[in-house]
Amino acid sequence: MRISDDRYHRERARMELALRFLRHEARTQTIRAWTGLSDDRIRKLYRSYLGHARRQLPRHRGKSPHQVAYFTRSLRLQEETALLASVLSLLGVLPGAEAAATPGLTRGELLCQAFEAYRLLLPSAQISFEHAVFLATALGRGDQLRLASCSECGGLLVTERFPLRSVRCQHCSATVPPRA
Ligand SMILES: [Zn+2]
Missing domain, CATH: 1.10.10 (Arc Repressor Mutant, subunit A)
Known part of the structure; x- marks a missing residue:
């Protein structure tokens, strides 16, 4: 056979x-x-x-991450999230006109590539692979998180689905005074 x-x-x-x-x-x-x-x-x-x-590669038990608040918990995580979202977007992991939002082999390979590139860009990154999978899924669904751009500099940001005010990146919030 x-x-x-x-x-x-x-x-x-x-x-x-x-x-x-x-x-x-x-x-x-x-x-x-x-x-x-x-x-x-x-x-x-x-x-x-x-x-x-086994010692280098622990298996994690229990539920996968499911709290979107994780990505905005600290300034550092917000910055890391924006970088990871850019790489996910550039490598086509986020669904667009062509790609589907569902898990699958091709999208999974792209997701690994994106996470590996992200770790190369930021070796001290805190965001784990499981959180990267969750971020790709949440941005794909678009119900809790979405991509946005900073109202000052146009830089990419990850925000809650319906932000109450116009969004600014950390850098602009710290350096540009709010408009009257
Ligand atoms: Zn900005």
Whole structure:
């Protein structure tokens, strides 16, 4: 019996994406949603390929992040969130005319690329991969968070869906006096 090339490549892409997610310490439920692999296969994959690195790669249990307030908790997180959102947007992770908002292999690969680029740009970043997945999902849904631009300099920002006043980036809030 021969497995078709297509099926083989798709299966391989699933496993590779799952490993990449595992290396970023993603939770099982996140990996399941993005790769379509069963929990059992994800656990086996972790044990066979990454089990020896257990100390370096802890598995996180429990729920994935779900509080959008996390991204505005501090000035530092607001800044990191804006940078991460820019990279997500540039690499096409956020749904546009072409891309879908749902998890999937292609979008998952782009999400990993975006997170890896973000960590290269900001090695001391606080935002975890799970939070990056949550940010991409929330911005994709657009019900709680959205992209906006600073009313002074046009810089990209992440804001709550319906901000009460016009938004300004931290830099402009600190240096430009409010308009009368
Ligand atoms: Zn600004």
